[in-house]
Amino acid sequence: MKRDHVFRRPDGTPYDPNPFNVRQYEKQYGPGGVPEGYSMDAITPVQSPRLITGIGIFLTAMAGMMIYGAFAAVGEPGLSIYAAIMAALTLAGAVWAFIMASRRQRWLQEQKQASLDSRSP
Template sequence: MFNQGKQFRRPDGTPYDPSPVNVRQYEEQYGPGGVPEGYSLGAITPLQDPRTIRVAACFLALVGGGSLALGFYCLTLPDEVGTGIWSIILGLATFVMVWWAFLMAGRRQRWRQAQQTKAEQKH
């Protein structure tokens, strides 16, 4: 269960309160799925590089493909139909996550390029 009283901390250890109303502000300032450097709600080093997100998505695609293959194989076995159905559902759900990861990586890539263009125009 989610603990409403959880204390979030900055990298230097000082507490901070991540208000849900700041989500759009973070997206405008740090890009889609982005948070300030060194900050996140659960990790110190969040995954924000588009190439790394795509690599993770490719790994997930392999896992999802294996799950689908296992599911279709289990459908050919008389006593494993239920296992096959659940494996196929898991594989399809994995491919939804893969699609979302590629979508988020593309958004972050475009945002980073726009930020780089803005920085070049200032100089």
């Protein structure tokens, strides 16, 4: 038997109490944004586009080192394949970090512009 219980805020709007569902906050806090002090049990969520870009650069450098390791270990097929797989996964994480940084930066600029537009007569 499947039970679908819908949790509701005091104003009647639905929400998901699952701590891993950060998409429920995107409308209010932007892409990747969550209320202060809340991010999948983390105390300080990474919400700065510059810091997210920095993480993406770090992951890209790690992937580069793993690709180098894959080529250096050509004589060891298992190790070479493992390094290549890890490099691909790390590169995927880096690409996602750059995408999130871009979305976050765009959202912050839109919020800033909306704030300026609402102030002008």
